Structure formats: C-alpha cells, structure tokens
Amino acid sequence: MELLKQRIREEGHVLGDKVLKVDSFLNHQIDPVLMMEIGDEFARRFAEAGVTKILTIESSGIAAALTTALKLNVKMVFARKKKSALMNEEAYVTKVHSFTKNETNEVTVLKKFLGAGEKVLIIDDFLANGEAAAGLAYLVEQAGSEVVGIGIVIEKAFQDGGRRLREKGFKVESLARIAAFSDGKVQFVEESVKA
Amino acid sequence: MELLKQRIREEGHVLGDKVLKVDSFLNHQIDPVLMMEIGDEFARRFAEAGVTKILTIESSGIAAALTTALKLNVKMVFARKKKSALMNEEAYVTKVHSFTKNETNEVTVLKKFLGAGEKVLIIDDFLANGEAAAGLAYLVEQAGSEVVGIGIVIEKAFQDGGRRLREKGFKVESLARIAAFSDGKVQFVEESVKA
Numbered sequence: 001m002e003l004l005k006q007r008i009r010e011e012g013h014v015l016g017d018k019v020l021k022v023d024s025f026l027n028h029q030i031d032p033v034l035m036m037e038i039g040d041e042f043a044r045r046f047a048e049a050g051v052t053k054i055l056t057i058e059s060s061g062i063a064a065a066l067t068t069a070l071k072l073n074v075k076m077v078f079a080r081k082k083k084s085a086l087m088n089e090e091a092y093v094t095k096v097h098s099f100t101k102n103e104t105n106e107v108t109v110l111k112k113f114l115g116a117g118e119k120v121l122i123i124d125d126f127l128a129n130g131e132a133a134a135g136l137a138y139l140v141e142q143a144g145s146e147v148v149g150i151g152i153v154i155e156k157a158f159q160d161g162g163r164r165l166r167e168k169g170f171k172v173e174s175l176a177r178i179a180a181f182s183d184g185k186v187q188f189v190e191e192s193v194k195a
Numbered sequence: 196m197e198l199l200k201q202r203i204r205e206e207g208h209v210l211g212d213k214v215l216k217v218d219s220f221l222n223h224q225i226d227p228v229l230m231m232e233i234g235d236e237f238a239r240r241f242a243e244a245g246v247t248k249i250l251t252i253e254s255s256g257i258a259a260a261l262t263t264a265l266k267l268n269v270k271m272v273f274a275r276k277k278k279s280a281l282m283n284e285e286a287y288v289t290k291v292h293s294f295t296k297n298e299t300n301e302v303t304v305l306k307k308f309l310g311a312g313e314k315v316l317i318i319d320d321f322l323a324n325g326e327a328a329a330g331l332a333y334l335v336e337q338a339g340s341e342v343v344g345i346g347i348v349i350e351k352a353f354q355d356g357g358r359r360l361r362e363k364g365f366k367v368e369s370l371a372r373i374a375a376f377s378d379g380k381v382q383f384v385e386e387s388v389k390a
Contacts, residue, residue, distance in 0.1 A: 021281055028282075029272045029308040030257075032265040059253035059273065062225075063261050070227035077224045078254065084296055086216055087223075101279055113224040 001041050001175040005188055007034060008154070014181045018128075018156070019100075026153065027060040027125055038175060039067025042123065042151040045173045046072070049148040051121040053077065055114070055140065057096070057107060057132050064153055065123040072121070077113045079136060081105040092142045096135035099128065107132075109139050116144035127152040127174060130161020137170065149173065157189050196236050196370040200383055202229060203349070209376045213323075213351070214295075221348060222255040222320055233370060234262025237318065237346040240368045241267070244343040246316040248272065250309070250335065252291070252302060252327050259348055260318040267316070272308045274331060276300040287337045291330035294323065302327075304334050311339035322347040322369060325356020332365065344368060352384050 013021040025031040042064070054076040056065035062078050069076035080087065081096075082105065090111045097104045114120075120140045124132055127150075137147045147170060155162050155174035165172050177189035208216040220226040237259070249271040251260035257273050264271035275282065276291075277300065285306045292299045309315075315335045319327055322345075332342045342365060350357050350369035360367050372384035 015281070019281060023281070023305065024308070028275065028305060029270055030261060030264070031270055032261055033268075035261065036265060059257060059275075062254060062257045066225060066227055066230065066258050066261060069225070070231060073228075075224055075226055080223065080254075082296070086210070086214060086218070086295060100281060101277070110218065110223060113219070 001038070003034065003037055004153070004176050007031075008176055008186055012186055014184045014186060017181055018159075020154065020156070020178065020181070020186065022154065030063050032063075035063050035067050038064050038153060039069075039071045041175055042068040042121075042173070043071035046121055046149045046151065049121065049171075050119045051148055052119045053114070053145075054121050054123055055079065055109070055136050056123045057081065057136060060125040061123055061132075064125060064151075068121070068123055068151065077109060079107045079109045079139065081107055083108050092139045094135045094138050094142075097131050099131075107135050107139070109143075111143070114139065114143040114145065118143070118145040119148045120145050121148060122150045123152075124150075125153045127155040127161050127165075127172070128159040130165050133161065133165055133170075133172075137165075151175075154178065196233070198229065198232055199348070199371050202226075203371055203381055207381055209379045209381060212376055213354075215349065215351070215373065215376070215381065217349065225258050227258075230258050230262050233259050233348060234264075234266045236370055237263040237316075237368070238266035241316055241344045241346065244316065244366070245314045246343060247314045248309070248340075249316050249318055250274065250304070250331050251318045252276065252331060255320040256318055256327075259320060259346075263316070263318055263346065272304060274302045274304045274334065276302055278303050287334045289330045289333045289337075291326050293326070302330050302334070304338075306338070309334065309338040309340065313338070313340040314343045315340050316343060317345045318347075319345075320348045322350040322356050322360075322367070323354040325360050328356065328360055328365075328367075332360075346370075349373065 347369040
C-alpha cells in the first residue's frame, strides 16, 4: 500500500535494528483518514473471503479493525488483555507474550461473541514474532470457527512471525512489509505491483 | 441519541444497581455502523467548538474517538494506561482510578502529540465517577491547551462525575443519560427533544 509506505518513510522512526515507531499516525496518535484507507485496502484484499466477523486485540488493533469492519459490513470484536470485572461469563482464553512490552497477557474473548461457524478475519497493527496473531487464531479455533485471513498493517518481514503463519496455511496480507532497517532507514520488501 | 438508547434497551444487561453491560456493541464487540452514527452525533454536537484534536483513553474510547475524528477531520490521540517500552520520550502523566477494574493506572500522552494551543475534544465510552475524563482534562491543561468539550457515549447520571465536570465549566455532551436502573431495566433521563 503505497500511501502507507510513504507515511512510514516520512514519519517513522527507526530505533536500533528492530524497532519502528509510527506513533504519529498508527498507534498513539491516529490519522483517521489514513485509517479509513487502511480499512478500504483490507476490505479489498479480503473481499472474496466471506468474512463474517473481525477479531483484533486491544489497543492498537482496534482502529484498523473498526474501519475494515465498516467496509466489510460485519461486526468487530477486540480481545481483552486484562479481564474486566464485568467479564464474568464463559470465555476463550490464551496467553500471548509481547516482546515490545516484555509482558505476557491472558487474552480473552467472551464465547458469546465468537460462536462456531464464523469466518474470521484477524487484524493487527504489527506482525513481528507473530505471537498475537497466533494467539487470536487459537481463540478462533477453540470457538470452532475458521480464520479466513490475517490482515497486518506493518509486517517486520525480517522476523519470523509472517513465515510461520503462512507455513501454517494462513492467508496473511500485510500492507507494508519491511525487509530491514539500515542506517536508520526503512527498506521495504520488493513486491510485484498488483493491479 | 434515540438509536443508541434503543440499542441499550434491546441489548444492555443491568447488573445490580450500578452496572450496565453493553459489550455486544460498544466495548468488546463493536457495531461499526452504530459507531459511525455515534461519531456523526458527536461531530454535530461539537461542530461549533473549533476542535483541533481528539483525546481519548485506551481501549474502549478508541472506536468512538476515531469515528468522531473522521467526521471532524482532525487527528485523534489515545492516552496509554501502561507506558510502552517505546514511549521513551517526554510525556504528560496522571493517575486515573477505574472503579470497574479496581485499579489505578498511570495515564500517559507523549508531549509531541499534545502541544499548546490545541482545542481538544475528550471522548470516552462511559462516564460514572468522572475519573478518566478529569484525568484527560488535566493532561490537556498540563499541555497548555483547552478542553472545548467532553463527549460521552453513556453517562450514568446517578453517579456524580457528570455533575462535577459540568460544575467545573466543561461542556459535557452525553448521547445517552441513565437516570437509574430499576428491576433490571434502564431508565433514561428525560430530556427535551432537540431539533
């Protein structure tokens, strides 16, 4: 997605050899116009997947999941990292480790919002080690539903989450794939232009 | 907002005399179409306020803040309840206690996303004791900016957060105001019909 890559080039900050900060438009401050474009693009890429529900994880996945849900005209559920006192109902739970925050969370979705027979599109802002996406996919499997796709805003393709998810057979679509950071600059994976 | 009240009547679950669960459309599963209507309504109510930025707090405020930001054509920032390892920059911080989750969080916004001279609209999903909204307003004041309004999806008007914020001079607009829960039913505050 060229518009997104352009914003990453202009506003992204590379820290060391692994970290990209895009907090000016994606995950602290949010540009709503770009976020609608992101939803449009995910909706286009998964138009034929028969999506019936979108699943993401709080907090940074919510905006992209919402705009995608709007375009695909389905409901969206965000998994909770911390169980609220109000979530006193049956739930699917799995553990997800975040390397960025160096913490492990019990990720929870109430069963009533993730039934059997759904065709679920998983959306998240970043894919690095793939822990969050794999955890969400596991929740979908527990529910007896199918993951019809995984939509990622920015994939750090030099880490192995994307490869592992694709090897498991998931259709992973990333709007920007980063090959490497060199000298503080972002190098994107070269991709053939899609019509 | 009649559409919202209808959804609360149809899908809300009252627990005891203080708690309303609306997790089927507002804060766990999200109905994107209703969320766009909510954004439209906030944009209408604050159309004359000269809003330059929207501020909310993760996670449940993000969706409504995003749709409002889209309609008002401004950027949105969500305050973090937990500092990420990547937030190694100067920040405004305040403590906010959540009665629902029975925890106190250090709520953080990076200074670079909340400059001086902004006209900030604060958006949140619920208003009860007003802790979150007051904390966000304090961050805006620290930044040398002005809170031009507080938009709340559901106000529990039988708790005193709304009264206290209005006494401080804030323009608080709540799309549904709940007077009481009685026999498991929601009673809304009677309001004169607005044109």
